Amino acid sequence: xxxxxxxxxxxxxxxxxxxxxxxxxxxxxxxxxxxxxxxxxxxxxxxxxxxxxxxxxxxxxxxxxxxxxxxxxxxxxxxxxxxxxxxxxxxxxxxxxxxxxxxxxxxxxxxxxxxxxxxxxxxxxxxxxxxxxxxxxxxxxxxxxxxxxxxxxxxxxxxxxxxxxxxxxxxxxxxxxxxxxxxxxxxxxxxxxxxxxxxxxxxxxxxxxxxxxxxxxxxxxxxxxxxxxxxxxxxxxxxxxxxxxxxxxxxxxxxxxxxxxxxxxxxxxxxxxxxxxxxxxxxxxxxxxxxxxxxxxxxxxxxxxxxxxxxxxxxxxxxxxxxxxxxxxxxxxxxxxxxxxxxxxxxxxxxxxxxxxxxxxxxxxxxxxxxxxxxxxxxxxxxxxxxxxxxxxxxxxxxxxxxxxxxxxxxxxxxxxxxxxxxxxxxxxxxxx
Amino acid sequence: xxxxxxxxxxxxxxxxxxxxxxxxxxxxxxxxxxxxxxxxxxxxxxxxxxxxxxxxxxxxxxxxxxxxxxxxxxxxxxxxxxxxxxxxxxxxxxxxxxxxxxxxxxxxxxxxxxxxxxxxxxxxxxxxxxxxxxxxxxxxxxxx
Numbered sequence: 180x181x182x183x184x185x186x187x188x189x190x191x192x193x194x195x196x197x198x199x200x201x202x203x204x205x206x207x208x209x210x211x212x213x214x215x216x217x218x219x220x221x222x223x224x225x226x227x228x229x230x231x232x233x234x235x236x237x238x239x240x241x242x243x244x245x246x247x248x249x250x251x252x253x254x255x256x257x258x259x260x261x262x263x264x265x266x267x268x269x270x271x272x273x274x275x276x277x278x279x280x281x282x283x284x285x286x287x288x289x290x291x292x293x294x295x296x297x298x299x300x301x302x303x304x305x306x307x308x309x310x311x312x313x314x315x316x317x318x319x320x321x322x323x324x325x326x327x328x329x330x331x332x333x334x335x336x337x338x339x340x341x342x343x344x345x346x347x348x349x350x351x352x353x354x355x356x357x358x359x360x361x362x363x364x365x366x367x368x369x370x371x372x373x374x375x376x377x378x379x380x381x382x383x384x385x386x387x388x389x390x391x392x393x394x395x396x397x398x399x400x401x402x403x404x405x406x407x408x409x410x411x412x413x414x415x416x417x418x419x420x421x422x423x424x425x426x427x428x429x430x431x432x433x434x435x436x437x438x439x440x441x442x443x444x445x446x447x448x449x450x451x452x453x454x455x456x457x458x459x460x461x462x463x464x465x466x467x468x469x470x471x472x473x474x475x476x477x478x479x480x481x482x483x484x485x486x487x488x489x490x491x492x493x494x495x496x497x498x499x500x501x502x503x504x505x506x507x508x509x510x511x512x513x514x515x516x517x518x519x520x521x522x523x524x525x526x527x528x529x530x531x532x533x534x535x536x537x538x539x540x541x542x543x544x545x546x547x548x549x550x551x552x553x554x555x556x557x558x559x560x561x562x563x564x565x566x567x568x569x570x571x572x573x574x575x576x577x578x579x580x581x582x583x584x585x586x587x588x589x590x591x592x593x594x595x596x597x598x599x600x601x602x603x604x605x606x607x608x609x610x611x612x
Numbered sequence: 613x614x615x616x617x618x619x620x621x622x623x624x625x626x627x628x629x630x631x632x633x634x635x636x637x638x639x640x641x642x643x644x645x646x647x648x649x650x651x652x653x654x655x656x657x658x659x660x661x662x663x664x665x666x667x668x669x670x671x672x673x674x675x676x677x678x679x680x681x682x683x684x685x686x687x688x689x690x691x692x693x694x695x696x697x698x699x700x701x702x703x704x705x706x707x708x709x710x711x712x713x714x715x716x717x718x719x720x721x722x723x724x725x726x727x728x729x730x731x732x733x734x735x736x737x738x739x740x741x742x743x744x745x746x747x748x749x750x751x752x753x754x755x756x
Contacts, residue, residue, distance in 0.1 A: 216715065217708070217711055220619070221707065224619065224702050224703075224704050225702070226702075239678060239679070240682065242679070244679060245682070245690075246686075247690075247716075248685065250689070251685065251715075251716060328678070329677075345678055346678065347679075347681040347705035348678060348679050348682040348685075348705075349681050349685070349709075349711075350681075350704070350708050361704075434675075580643070
């Protein structure tokens with residue numbers, strides 16, 4: 180198609196196979212045809228010449244942003260669309276189990292409920308979590324999938340080795356309906372090869388013993404590499420929850436969709452495999468000074484130990500059962516004097532039902548937030564103030580989305596601060612910077 | 613000058629004399645534009661509180677959130693969307709908002725591409741016309 184003049188005209192034709200053409204022509208109904216048009220148009224914009232079959236989807240479009248998203252989901256339902264691959268749902272704007280937790284205006288609440296109903300009607304699993312990978316949705320290494328929500332995408336690519344791009348709202352559900360996504364980006368093995376080596380051997384090994392090290396590393400990584408694929412060496416053997424915190428922070432401070440940890444994550448058993456036997460295009464030597472700066476960037480106000488705080492929040496991404504057990508253990512028999520919000524998915528309530536942990540946490544002043552979280556819907560008291568968190572992602576989004584100032588701290592500092600109502604710091608040298 | 617049409621508008625028609633609103637700082641539609649009233653929300657920006665409705669919105673660098681499509685769709689639904697959105701590089705997340713807006717039958721802006729160096733030739737506040745094929749004409753240079 181050379182009929183358009185101009186230097187910037189790039190006309191991509193996306194070739195559809197017989198199944199895809201059939202959907203477009205309406206053999207599976209008007210809803211599937213609409214979804215196929217959206218997928219094909221997105222493929223054209225992305226420059227993808229083909230679509231790729233996908234085996235599962237994780238939907239971020241189920242979060243209420245306004246009435247238009249509800250009307251689109253209801254249109255799909257009216258036209259008979261249903262998902263054709265296993266599909267989980269990300270957080271919504273409501274705590275569906277505890278109706279008073281999220282404070283939406285009545286009209287918005289009604290529309291958020293209609294949005295919820297539409298996604299259920301399309302045959303999705305009601306997981307309502309940003310950690311679907313800890314709620315039983317774990318694609319195999321090498322599987323092509325279509326996931327939304329930046330932390331879920333990064334975990335899926337990096338820790339599970341399944342392949343997804345960061346799908347924007349609406350494309351996620353359309354991919355789930357059609358079982359197709361544009362074949363581009365991280366679906367292509369060549370784009371998954373590491374380009375940047377992060378050499379962390381200059382950081383004292385003791386640094387990695389604290390959980391807070393991983394969101395700090397993530398916040399640094401996102402800014403340092405943007406959306407390039409990095410392979411990290413020299414941080415020991417992080418746990419799954421630590422990799423989750425690292426990825427979530429990297430995906431919110433930058434556009435990281437895939438990282439490797441050499442010797443740990445599935446596509447990086449060795450440096451040679453991570454880089455496909457090529458040399459790194461860039462080597463960055465990580466040191467404590469850079470990490471201290473990254474840590475400072477996660478707080479929006481300077482406070483010293485003993486200063487009053489207003490609230491504490493943990494659980495972005497949603498807390499796993501292990502993280503809730505750890506919270507319970509560190510809190511012990513003590514009572515919170517300021518609200519401590521612990522965000523999690525309904526899957527952990529199910530897993531922990533025989534342990535009595537959730538009830539015990541609640542009795543000590545912990546507000547367990549389920550199906551949603553404090554930065555996507557009004558949960559925190561609206562008077563504002565100072566919020567203490569150990570989540571790199573909460574630290575990134577809370578100031579704009581809640582109006583609270585944020586202090587990033589370790590989990591034990593978070594808990595001690597919630598108990599006393601004033602900022603507790605274990606590690607003064609971090610906070611002095 | 614000629615712009616690449618990434619997604620055509622609905623209706624697919626020429627745009628006559630829209631004021632250019634040129635964003636020289638990176639912006640995320642989610643968090644950067646209020647879907648409720650269509651104004652720019654970054655208090656640190658000189659464009660704070662300016663409405664995007666009816667403008668030829670020139671975006672030098674797009675950031676972040678995959679919920680940008682939802683914000684654009686909501687602006688389209690409420691009649692608060694720009695007349696045209698001009699990006700440095702084709703962005704699937706924003707394009708999705710316009711693609712779905714079109715599918716819903718709502719008046720939707722075209723998404724066009726113009727490299728950021730050439731965006732610099734269009735001063736903030738200029739009146740520009742854009743044909744449905746992407747030919748852009750500057751009528752009067754802005755003074756802002």
